[in-house]
Amino acid sequence: MSTRSVLSILAGASAAGLVLQRAQAETLAAAALIQDQAVQQGQLSAFVASLLQAAKHRLAGIADSLTLAPGEFARLASDVSTAMPTGNGIVTLTYGLILLIVGAGAEWLYWTYATPAVIALEAATVTSRRAAFSLAMRRLGLRAFGLVLFVVAIVGAAAYFDWPSGFDGFVIASILLIVFVRLAWLMADIIAAPGHPQLRLGDIDPSHAQRFVAAFVGMAFLLALSHLLPELLEYVASAPHAASAVRVISATLITLIVLTGVLIGLRRGRATASASGRLLPRFPYGFLAAALILGIYGVWLAAGSTLATLLAILAIVATVQTRLRRWVFFFWPEEVTPDGSTIGAGLIPNIVLSLSRYGVVLTGIAAALIALDAPMRNMAGGDSPLMRFVLHLLGVAGLALVINVGWVAIRELIDRRLRSIGPFDPHAEPGPNARLRTLLPLLRMTSAIVLLVLLVLSALWTLGIEITPLLAGAGVLGLAVGFGAQALVRDIIAGIFYLVEDVFRIGEYIESGSSTKGTVERITLRTVALRHHNGPLHFVPYGSLGTVRNNSRDWVIEKFNLPLPVSVDSEQVRKIIKKVGEGMQADPDIGPMIREPLKAKLYRIDPGIKIFRCKFQTAPGKQFDVRAEAYKRIEAALQAAGIRFADGMQTVVIPGSQVSPGSQPAVA
Structure with a gap:
């Protein structure tokens, strides 16, 4: 292949991302013009009418394309049948077969040496899900390297051929389609692992793994076909109606696949819930999911791909966020106590879950920017206020991520320590862990407040807001509040000193100077909850405790x-x-x-x-x-020993009693 042909192929590939907008250019321009006029006139009804008119115009265009597409497909078939017997057609077909043979040969040579390793991995004994993840990653690396060799061999061989004019675009599109579909199949096979359920990376029923892989690969094929084939039909073969028909058919099939998968999943969940005896949810989630999918498809038909893509991204991000905990804890199963409650799996999975949630949100934002065709390179290099604001928001998101990871670490460490101590038993002796059971919940609450304040102040500073006046104002406000709420401040300060000096702990029986007594059940920043031995629960502010008599220390x-x-x-x-x-x-x-x-x-x-x-x-x-x-x-x-207690009629002076002259002493 000549240098000029290679450059032309690269130029066509780089321009492929801009082709999708041409089919909707006239519709969007007309809708924008009518919308601007309606907004300028301040007429809401005209604005709604403009949207309806634009949707009607687009639907009419889709109907025309579906009507005229068969004629264009017939013309294309005739042109292909005419061109194939010619020299250019035979050369292109021969070169294509050579590319496939070269790529398949290189990959076959690799698999002659890598197959035993893959077989050993698939037959390995798995002791835990994390071990399965390690084996699956090694299996992914071996399979991915074979795909890389296939692509490199095809691209390297294609560079040596001088492709006939007009056929190079079809070759590039075919290569991209094959690579994209194979990559999708590789990812689906690693996630579901049909035939090797011990190596699966997703919470997928092994009996449905084959169907999952087929549906995933089918959707990938339709997505790639809806982006690659219409460009060739429109710009190379001059068949715009056929290109529009391919987009409509691909979108319809993708919608049907997703809708079928959602309904099957909901039906399976309903059957599982019925078999286990759990109550079914009252909210119609199946109807909501089906309505959402059909609504996005309807928006795509009426308003174009941009708005529908944004709605699809939002729905995907929301769905992934709701199921992300289940996916993450698939590798770190949560322990279930006998009473049915769950125990956290540990610090690492909680941090991974937090990072994954932020990653999903950032990925959704990036996908939305790509769908809007935002000039990110120009935005990053410019000095516009919008770009500065976006960069500041990204900084705030980074701070929130760091604060959240720190909070997850602190909370998980404290909760793990509290779980090791065990729940409070009012009938048992407080023991040496009573002080930890007293202070750790307060430390957790204090850490949350401190981290939240740091996040707010850091976010304001990152957004360019001067926080020094705010701090000064907060000091003045705090002074005013301190004078107005002296009792509250006294209670908090007294509580701090009580806790620092270890005056009482949860589970200990104390008596306060206000004659209130009971077992310490709960401690907050302002009060202590005392359970009286007769049952009532007293909430005593620290400032009212006074002298504390602890009846549960030492002996x-x-x-x-x-x-x-x-x-x-x-x-x-x-x-x-x-x-x-x-x-x-x-x-x-x-x-x-x-x-x-x-x-x-x-x-x-x-x-x-x-x-x-x-x-x-x-x-x-x-x-x-x-x-x-x-x-x-x-x-x-x-x-x-023959010793009896003193007779009840004997005279006994009760200790502390006074006997006056002429009176009778007390009788024991």
């Missing part, structure tokens, strides 16, 4: 008195109670609660009675159970 000493007759042997009683204490400490149920064993001593002698003071040390909150058990064992031990 508790419990004391109680035993009234015995004055005739008993004090040393005998002491030894009996000491022996009872040793027995309780050796008990496997009661012993772990006791820090210091039960002991007794003669506390006081009153008329006719001896008071023995007993005490023991236990873990916080366990003294009530230990005291009840001590009462039961002491009673049994005293009865076994």
Whole structure:
């Protein structure tokens, strides 16, 4: 092939992106003219009428193209049948066959050495989905290298041939069509992996993998055909009506394929939900999806490809965003607890999910700019206010991405630590993790607020807004709010010091200076929630707590008195109670609660009675159970030793009571 022919082929290929607009140029120009007139006149009805008129004009053009297309196809068939027996036709056909033989031969030579590696990968044992992803990527690399060799061999061989004039465009279009379809088949085969379900990269039912690949390749073929063939028909063969008919037929078939796939997927989901006993959604998602697809197709028929492409991009981005979590966590399955709730898969998948969401949005924006045929090179090199604003928005998007990744990392680390600690059990001892259970939720909330403030301030600075006056104004406003809400500020500051000094934790039983007491269940920035032992939940501001008595720290000493007759042997009683204490400490149920064993001593002698003071040390909150058990064992031990408690008619002076002259003392 000569240098001039190569340059002409490259020039034709570079101009291929501008050909799509010619078929709609007159319609769009007429609609724009009528629309401008309607807007200038301020008449909404005229504007709507202009849109209807433009749609009517386009539909009439499509109808004319479908009517005249058969004649143009017949003329083209006649021209091809006439040109093929000539020298140029035979040369073009021969060169094309040579290209296919060269490309297929190069790829066949490669596969003679690469086939064993692919077979080994497909037969490998997969232990996890991430291992399957690694094997699938290696399989993709091997298959993609074969396709690259095929393309390089064809392009290299085509450069040596001098193609006849008028046939080079068909050759280039055919090569591009073959490469695009093969690339689509390669991607679909890697995602669905028909015949090798252990290597699939998508949440696709293995029984439907073949149909998925066929539908994907069919759509790719129709998309490539609707972009390549109409250009050749319109500019090389001078058949504009045939080109328009090809576009309409391709768009109709693509719509039918997508609509059929959506309806089959919804039907399968309904059958799965019915089989599993789950309730079906009340909202008619199937009807909405079908209406959206048909609506985009109708917009394409009436208003052209630009608006329909934008709507399709928006629908695709929304659909991908709703299913992205399912696709990402296909490789990092979430754990399901016995109560049906899910546990996050970890830090990496959450970061990947966040990055994927931003990537999908940016890809949608880029596709929309391409659909609008925006002069991105001129915009990037220009100094227009719009371009500066777009660049600033991209900067804000980058900041949001960084902040979001940081928030995901902090949230996931805190949630993982809280899950390892376990939920709060009001009947269990607080334990050493109570402080973490208290502070980690507050740290998570504080981090979210700090990151949000940093994002807002950084976004304003990136957009060119001076934030120094805002900070000064915020300081003045904060001072004014501080004076007006002194109680709120006092509560927050007092809460900070309570938490820093570790005065109480979640699960501990405390008593405040305001006579409010209970178990700490929840802590916020301003209040602490105390659950009283009778059930009520008190929300106490930190500023009202005052002196806090914590009954759940370290240990508790419990004391109680035993009234015995004055005739008993004090040393005998002491030894009996000491022996009872040793027995309780050796008990496997009661012993772990006791820090210091039960002991007794003669506390006081009153008329006719001896008071023995007993005490023991236990873990916080366990003294009530230990005291009840001590009462039961002491009673049994005293009865076994023949010692009875003091008679109820004996006179006993109650500690702290005063007996005035002439009055009767209290009776125990």
